Amino acid sequence: MHPSLIFDMDLYHPKPEHKELRELVGTLGQDLLEKAARHYDEQENFNEELLRDFGRKYSLFGLTVPLEMGGHGLDATAEVIVHEELSMYDPAFTLSYLAHEVLFVNNLYHSGQDTLRQKYIPPALKGEFLCAMAMSEPQAGTDVLGMKTMAQKRGNLYILNGTKQWITNAECADAFLLYARSGPNRKDISAFVIERRFKGLRIGKKEAKMGMRQSPTCQLILEDCEVPEENLIGRENEALLHMMRNLEIERLALAAMALGIARRSLKEMITYAQQREAFGKKIYEFGQIQHLIAESYARYRASRALVYETALCVNPQERQSLSAAAAKLSATQMAEFVSRSAIQVLGGNGYTRDYPVERLHRDAILLSIGGGTNEAMQKNIMKDLVQLENLDI
Amino acid sequence: MNILVLIKQVPDTEAKIVVSGGKVQEAGIKWIISPYDEIALEEAIRIKEKTGGTVTAISVGDDLVQQSIRTAYAMGADHGIHIKHDQYQMLDAFAIASAIAKAIEGRDFQVVLAGRQGSDSDNGQVPLILGTLKGWGVVSFAKKVEIDSQKATVHVEAEGGEAIYESTLPVIITANAGLNEPRYPSLKGIMASKKKPIEVINFADLGLGTVSRIEILGFEPPPPRPQGRFIDGADPAAKAKELARALREEIKVI
Numbered sequence: 024m025h026p027s028l029i030f031d032m033d034l035y036h037p038k039p040e041h042k043e044l045r046e047l048v049g050t051l052g053q054d055l056l057e058k059a060a061r062h063y064d065e066q067e068n069f070n071e072e073l074l075r076d077f078g079r080k081y082s083l084f085g086l087t088v089p090l091e092m093g094g095h096g097l098d099a100t101a102e103v104i105v106h107e108e109l110s111m112y113d114p115a116f117t118l119s120y121l122a123h124e125v126l127f128v129n130n131l132y133h134s135g136q137d138t139l140r141q142k143y144i145p146p147a148l149k150g151e152f153l154c155a156m157a158m159s160e161p162q163a164g165t166d167v168l169g170m171k172t173m174a175q176k177r178g179n180l181y182i183l184n185g186t187k188q189w190i191t192n193a194e195c196a197d198a199f200l201l202y203a204r205s206g207p208n209r210k211d212i213s214a215f216v217i218e219r220r221f222k223g224l225r226i227g228k229k230e231a232k233m234g235m236r237q238s239p240t241c242q243l244i245l246e247d248c249e250v251p252e253e254n255l256i257g258r259e260n261e262a263l264l265h266m267m268r269n270l271e272i273e274r275l276a277l278a279a280m281a282l283g284i285a286r287r288s289l290k291e292m293i294t295y296a297q298q299r300e301a302f303g304k305k306i307y308e309f310g311q312i313q314h315l316i317a318e319s320y321a322r323y324r325a326s327r328a329l330v331y332e333t334a335l336c337v338n339p340q341e342r343q344s345l346s347a348a349a350a351k352l353s354a355t356q357m358a359e360f361v362s363r364s365a366i367q368v369l370g371g372n373g374y375t376r377d378y379p380v381e382r383l384h385r386d387a388i389l390l391s392i393g394g395g396t397n398e399a400m401q402k403n404i405m406k407d408l409v410q411l412e413n414l415d416i
Numbered sequence: 417m418n419i420l421v422l423i424k425q426v427p428d429t430e431a432k433i434v435v436s437g438g439k440v441q442e443a444g445i446k447w448i449i450s451p452y453d454e455i456a457l458e459e460a461i462r463i464k465e466k467t468g469g470t471v472t473a474i475s476v477g478d479d480l481v482q483q484s485i486r487t488a489y490a491m492g493a494d495h496g497i498h499i500k501h502d503q504y505q506m507l508d509a510f511a512i513a514s515a516i517a518k519a520i521e522g523r524d525f526q527v528v529l530a531g532r533q534g535s536d537s538d539n540g541q542v543p544l545i546l547g548t549l550k551g552w553g554v555v556s557f558a559k560k561v562e563i564d565s566q567k568a569t570v571h572v573e574a575e576g577g578e579a580i581y582e583s584t585l586p587v588i589i590t591a592n593a594g595l596n597e598p599r600y601p602s603l604k605g606i607m608a609s610k611k612k613p614i615e616v617i618n619f620a621d622l623g624l625g626t627v628s629r630i631e632i633l634g635f636e637p638p639p640p641r642p643q644g645r646f647i648d649g650a651d652p653a654a655k656a657k658e659l660a661r662a663l664r665e666e667i668k669v670i
Contacts, residue, residue, distance in 0.1 A: 043606050047601065081603060082603045082604040083603055
């Protein structure tokens with residue numbers, strides 16, 4: 024029996040819906056993502072229609088949005104399950120799913136006023152609007168509060184100027200949730216919903232990336248971009264709280280993607296080690312291969328437990344920055360190690376594109392950078408630890 | 417147009433079947449709607465989407481089959497009827513068809529869709545017997561179906577071409593592979609399917625008595641496959657010679 028089932032409590036499926044969700048998404052991943060993943064990686068081309076179908080046909084957007092607004096009223100665990108399962112087959116597609124579902128839909132629902140929700144959430148859930156989020160800038164990554172994009176009120180418009188960098192889905196997105204500086208103080212940040220058709224918005228060059236090549240990443244250029252005042256999310260200069268809050272679930276979803284990559288890498292290397300022979304033996308009988316696979320398995324299981332435990336307590340009402348940072352730091356390093364080990368176990372075959380492990384490894388590296396670098400996670404963890412009063416860790 | 421779909425719940429085509437004590441051991445098996453029945457269900461939902469009406473899924477079995485009725489709901493069925501029988505493994509096709517015929521008495525179905533055969537027992541009899549009991553026409557192995565208010569036109573693959581049948585309604589049509597590509601349920605569909613009621617009819621209450629004509633004495637697993645044998649020899653010619661000798665003298669097939 025799986026250890027998580029012993030206490031009548033399944034950490035990986037706290038509710039029956041979680042099991043059904045995993046089954047549905049696993050089937051979709053296997054049937055719709057698996058075969059085409061290599062093609063889209065090699066072509067650096069995005070399967071946009073399939074992502075829209077995730078809303079149109081399979082209603083897989085709005086997991087954390089209440090039923091009244093057309094969502095599913097589920098939780099962070101549901102997001103973790105979907106990101107983990109999809110990443111088994113195609114992490115790049117999953118990254119684009121994340122940008123729409125977590126960075127835009129979840130963020131806008133929990134931070135926006137009702138008029139903005141009513142306007143943008145329903146079309147985003149149906150896949151009619153494909154969405155993205157814009158935070159980083161060419162000169163402001165980890166130092167996010169160093170952002171220079173300015174929003175100035177003029178009449179009933181905000182006028183935005185600046186450049187946003189690393190915008191997942193920018194190539195095809197219909198709307199963006201965008202952060203900009205709106206006052207003299209470092210923490211004077213506001214958030215806006217910006218539609219692609221707004222005057223003064225331009226999509227910049229598409230990045231040529233090492234991994235996550237299906238997922239289109241571009242610059243956004245704002246030149247006197249005109250944004251109606253009603254598209255301000257919440258109140259002026261108060262976006263920092265919801266930025267930080269949404270980063271928690273984003274980090275958890277990225278950690279979940281790391282789990283999916285690791286699980287797939289493990290399956291590949293365990294299968295291969297039982298088939299491949301050398302010196303008259305199956306290679307899993309060699310201690311060096313055992314070392315790679317056993318270390319990978321143990322680290323995967325440890326990270327998986329941490330990510331799902333964290334998912335139980337991440338919600339819009341409370342802050343869990345310490346656990347979310349620890350989950351992302353642990354899982355992403357683990358996924359880099361496990362996917363790299365898989366290449367090593369598969370040897371020359373692992374280095375070819377005929378096997379998925381080299382792609383998984385290239386994709387895994389992004390997870391240690393996006394959504395806050397692992398160095399930023401270390402910094403955040405230390406900051407939170409020194410503030411703990413009784414060191415109850 | 418009210419459509420009835422006959423659903424059989426079967427072990428997943430990838431499930432490992434364990435037989436012991438004359439019975440198929442069901443623990444640990446993942447159950448699915450028989451793939452041909454899933455095609456029939458998809459066709460019924462498409463007809464409903466085009467012409468309106470309802471789709472009812474009916475299944476005979478123990479409480480576990482409610483899972484397949486819920487899957488039918490998630491795909492788009494409107495009603496589900498569960499004919500409950502805990503020892504359903506021992507029922508033959510005649511008993512199942514009789515139970516369905518009895519359960520739908522007085523209900524208004526113009527079209528019955530079913531898979532051409534269950535993927536477990538491969539009998540393919542229930543729709544045919546149901547047609548006989550009800551006096552309705554049956555067209556088997558459909559690869560294209562057109563329904564209007566008066567008649568059904570069914571295309572069936574035939575030797576070197578295709579046969580086109582026309583039938584008055586009600587009609588029973590069995591689905592072949594290639595009729596359509598069944599849809600995946602949506603998450604919304606799955607969530608909503610959990611709240612929909614299923615109509616349960618006890619097999620015993622149908623008043624059929626012991627209706628099976630065939631008694632199933634037991635199940636046995638197929639004998640394990642004997643290990644393959646390698647023919648040894650210094651070169652291809654010697655191996656061929658040894659193979660010919662073994663086939664002639666040991667196995668006696670040439």
